Amino acid sequence: MGSLAASDNSQSLVVAEVRALAGPAAALDPRLIDAAVRAWSDNTKRAFVSDLTLWAEWCRQRHIAPDNATPELVAAWIRVLGRTADGDEVKLQREWKQRSPATIARYLVHIGMAYRMGGLTDPTAEPLVKLELKAMRRARGTRQRQARGIRFKGEVADLDGPASGVCLAHLIKACRRDWLGLRDAALIRTAYDTACRRSELVSIRVDHIEGDGAGGGALYIPSSKTDAEGQGAYAYLSPATMKAIRDWKKDGDIREGPLFRRVECHADGSVRCVGNAALHPNSITLIYRRLIRDAYAKGLLGEISETRFEKLLKEISSHSIRVGVAQDNFAAGEGLPAIMQAYRWRDPATVMRYGARLATQSGAAARLAKRFTS
Structure with a gap:
């Protein structure tokens, strides 16, 4: 029943946004809307609604109704968001946050879909828009900002050596004993x-974890970003991780339901109780950054200036450990197919991008330079 209600609500939100864009007299395409609601993930639906809200604001500022939008209006938005505007458009850049080429491309996909759902001509499909997007990419480059990886022992070449800097080993040491x-x-x-x-982390439930009889275990992942069909997948859990999970479940009296929950704290920082609801996805980045701050306060990160530390913190995101895992696997000599299979990556370019920075330290050029300087 809850799932049905959620589906109805999602469809209502999508219909409302498309109706607002197309106007009350538009003949909406119910089949296209229904198919999109069933095919899209919750994150995609939220992004769709958010992107249309931004587009509506741009149209309002330009005093043009969305259903009368032209390719020229879309092209101007691309220039403003991509910081390639000139003339009178330059002053508009102060009112709009700069977006990456990938984000702008996503906006255009969702906006174009909304026009088609509303039975209107899609202004994003015109050659002018496609060429403006290509020109912006050429001017800006398409390299996406990558989250700083959190590797197990930090940015070390020797995986058997001591931990260094911001790394999982130091974050574990920084964890409190409550x-x-x-x-x-x-x-x-x-x-x-x-x-x-x-x-995926906040969706883990107690019954998704099973022991393997040898101290380790397996995590069942029912669905993910790259598993829209919900076929499910399994991931390995080490003995140390299984012990940490058991300790958390035992002390928190967690027997069923969400595994990772909010911990309520008093004003002085002491814990008050363990909640029942799962963590919010947005809390993951905040937890990583808090642990890094704790590690810094305890002197675990070594010599680092406060300015450098604050810059480093901004580079941390909920994706940082995932990036670090890829980097550690490359450092350990694992091949790309094995890494993709073990950690559920479908795009090899993404994994290779994560390992690109590491390659400068351990690749052929680095080995040759080391040979001639040793």
Whole structure:
């Protein structure tokens, strides 16, 4: 019943946004809307609604009704968002946050879909828009900002050597010895073993985890960003991670339901209780950054200036451990197919991008330079 209600609500939101764009007299395409609602993930639906809201604001500022939008209006938006505007458009850039080429391309996909759902001509499909997007990419480049990886022992070439800087080993040491610390330790260990995305981490339930009889275990992941059909997948959990999960479950009296929950704290920072609801996906980045701050305060990160530390914090996201896992696998000599299979990647370019920075330290050029300078 709850799932049905959620589906109805999603469809209502999509219909409302398309209706607002197309106007009350438009003949909406119910089949296209229904198919989209069933095919899209919750994140895609939220992005669709958010992107249409931004487009409506742009149209309002330009004093043009969305249903009368032209390719020229779309092209101007691309220039403003991509910081390639000139003339009178330059002053508009102060009112709009700069977006990456990938984000702008996503906006155009959703906006174009909304026009087609509303039975209107799609202004994003015109050659002018496609060429403006290509020109912006050429001017800006398409390299996406990558989250800083959190590797197990940090940016080290020798995986058997001591830990250094911001790394999982130091974050584990920084965890408190109360409910909050037990939850955090189990969370980051699970994130590292499985390379789960934030949505996958907060969706883990107690019954998704099984022991393997040898100290380790397996996590069942019912669905993910790259598994829209819900076929499910399994990820390995190390003995250390299984122990951390058991400690968290025992102390938090968690027997069923969501595994990673919010821990309520008093004003002085001491813990008050363990909640019943799962963590929100947005909390994952905040937890990682808090643990890094704790590690810094305890002197675990070594010599680092406050300015450099604050810059480093901004580079951390919920994706940082996933990036670090890929980098550690490359450092350990694992091949691309094995990494993709173990951690549920479908795009080899993404994995290779994560390992690109590491390649400068351990690739052929680095080995040759080391040989001639040793």
